[in-house]
Amino acid sequence: MGFWKSFFSSSDAASGQTQFEGEAIEGTIDRTDNTSRIFFSTDRDIDLYELEELCDAVGWSRRPMRKVKKAIQHSFLVTSMWQQRGNTKRLIGFARATSDHAFNATIWDVVVHPDFQTKGLGKALMKYMIRKLRNEDISNITLFADPHVVNFYRRMGFMADPEGIKGMFWYPD
Amino acid sequence: MGFWKSFFSSSDAASGQTQFEGEAIEGTIDRTDNTSRIFFSTDRDIDLYELEELCDAVGWSRRPMRKVKKAIQHSFLVTSMWQQRGNTKRLIGFARATSDHAFNATIWDVVVHPDFQTKGLGKALMKYMIRKLRNEDISNITLFADPHVVNFYRRMGFMADPEGIKGMFWYPD
Numbered sequence: 606m607g608f609w610k611s612f613f614s615s616s617d618a619a620s621g622q623t624q625f626e627g628e629a630i631e632g633t634i635d636r637t638d639n640t641s642r643i644f645f646s647t648d649r650d651i652d653l654y655e656l657e658e659l660c661d662a663v664g665w666s667r668r669p670m671r672k673v674k675k676a677i678q679h680s681f682l683v684t685s686m687w688q689q690r691g692n693t694k695r696l697i698g699f700a701r702a703t704s705d706h707a708f709n710a711t712i713w714d715v716v717v718h719p720d721f722q723t724k725g726l727g728k729a730l731m732k733y734m735i736r737k738l739r740n741e742d743i744s745n746i747t748l749f750a751d752p753h754v755v756n757f758y759r760r761m762g763f764m765a766d767p768e769g770i771k772g773m774f775w776y777p778d
Numbered sequence: 779m780g781f782w783k784s785f786f787s788s789s790d791a792a793s794g795q796t797q798f799e800g801e802a803i804e805g806t807i808d809r810t811d812n813t814s815r816i817f818f819s820t821d822r823d824i825d826l827y828e829l830e831e832l833c834d835a836v837g838w839s840r841r842p843m844r845k846v847k848k849a850i851q852h853s854f855l856v857t858s859m860w861q862q863r864g865n866t867k868r869l870i871g872f873a874r875a876t877s878d879h880a881f882n883a884t885i886w887d888v889v890v891h892p893d894f895q896t897k898g899l900g901k902a903l904m905k906y907m908i909r910k911l912r913n914e915d916i917s918n919i920t921l922f923a924d925p926h927v928v929n930f931y932r933r934m935g936f937m938a939d940p941e942g943i944k945g946m947f948w949y950p951d
């Protein structure tokens with residue numbers, strides 16, 4: 606964790622590598638072989654098969670691609686996280702948010718590939734989302750957390766049921 | 779309640795009155811003087827001063843009109859509820875939802891004017907919202923309920939924290 610953190614907080618630019626479009630997280634992340642770098646993008650033109658593979662990897666149930674495409678189009682913010690090695694890139698994380706573009710945003714579908722979990726990347730992804738939403742003047746950032754990730758979000762500054770406000774879901778009778 | 783319910787479930791059309799655009803709730807609602815009718819509309823062209831007055835009436839803190847306008851534009855569904863008397867209409871209720879147009883919708887800003895509360899209209903407004911969202915094939919309808927209205931939403935089929943899912947809000951450190 607500390608290793609990655611130090612890179613996130615440095616502001617060195619990536620050097621001498623093919624630049625994919627998208628915003629690099631602050632600093633390059635060099636792992637074992639000094640040739641890999643991790644960056645974020647808000648480009649919506651994501652290969653839906655690659656995204657499906659990522660969601661499969663964490664055991665999410667499959668969703669119709671037609672609807673996933675529509676959801677991405679109509680999300681306010683879509684963030685993908687990539688590992689770049691030389692000229693190839695691999696989708697390793699994803700998150701999106703719906704919004705009224707003014708007051709509220711709700712974050713959905715936060716995922717980091719198991720090969721890349723517990724390294725601080727989920728946190729970096731969430732921080733990136735929050736920064737982007739705050740830059741758009743959204744004051745109310747919300748989400749619905751599965752019980753096993755409530756503490757993950759807590760660490761990022763999210764509060765469960767603040768002032769007794771309850772998340773509710775509609776179920777047909 | 780029972781009185782209003784019977785009108786909601788009847789399918790008589792409004793008769794002999796000026797028709798405003800918007801969808802009438804099933805049946806005409808005649809009150810004391812037999813000349814008033816209540817209907818819903820999804821038209822976004824709402825007088826923002828009238829909306830502010832409605833929100834003032836339930837004690838909500840004022841929000842910049844520029845942002846309210848933007849939020850209405852970028853909501854997936856906006857429902858207003860009107861009382862029509864002769865040729866005049868009065869805004870008596872409001873609700874809106876953000877959505878990814880595919881999987882999720884989140885309902886915000888549900889309000890019924892105090893003069894019209896406890897008559898079943900809040901429930902009718904919510905049912906209208908749910909019906910519209912279901913017609914658009916949205917399967918996951920969510921909201922964040924203030925503690926004093928959790929039971930109101932429960933009556934409409936909403937569940938708090940289903941399977942331990944927690945509503946969370948981000949607060950800046």
Ligand SMILES: CC(C)(COP(=O)(O)OP(=O)(O)OC[C@H]1O[C@@H](n2cnc3c(N)ncnc32)[C@H](O)[C@@H]1OP(=O)(O)O)[C@@H](O)C(=O)NCCC(=O)NCCS
Nearest residue numbers: 663715716717722723724725726727728750751753756757
């Ligand atoms: C939840 C998820 C995005 C976390 O990503 P990650 O990259 O492993 O998380 P990080 O390494 O950035 O962890 C950040 C912090 O949260 C903690 N954390 C990570 N996962 C956690 C969990 N499930 N519960 C509690 N804390 C958790 C870490 O210990 C770390 O704490 P620290 O800052 O004190 O060191 C990832 O595990 C995942 O994709 N899970 C499957 C999909 C999922 O459940 N998504 C959420 C749906 S609501």
Ligand SMILES: CC(C)(COP(=O)(O)OP(=O)(O)OC[C@H]1O[C@@H](n2cnc3c(N)ncnc32)[C@H](O)[C@@H]1OP(=O)(O)O)[C@@H](O)C(=O)NCCC(=O)NCCS
Nearest residue numbers: 836888889890895896897898899900901923924926929930
């Ligand atoms: C919450 C609100 C929309 C309810 O509207 P309403 O028209 O008074 O509600 P209805 O008359 O349709 O009530 C429907 C049912 O909910 C119940 N109910 C209404 N308000 C309730 C409350 N605050 N708590 C618990 N139950 C409530 C009614 O008793 C009724 O039950 P029944 O079907 O068993 O008879 C309205 O009180 C309001 O605008 N409040 C101020 C704004 C607000 O707090 N909005 C919610 C923000 S999260």
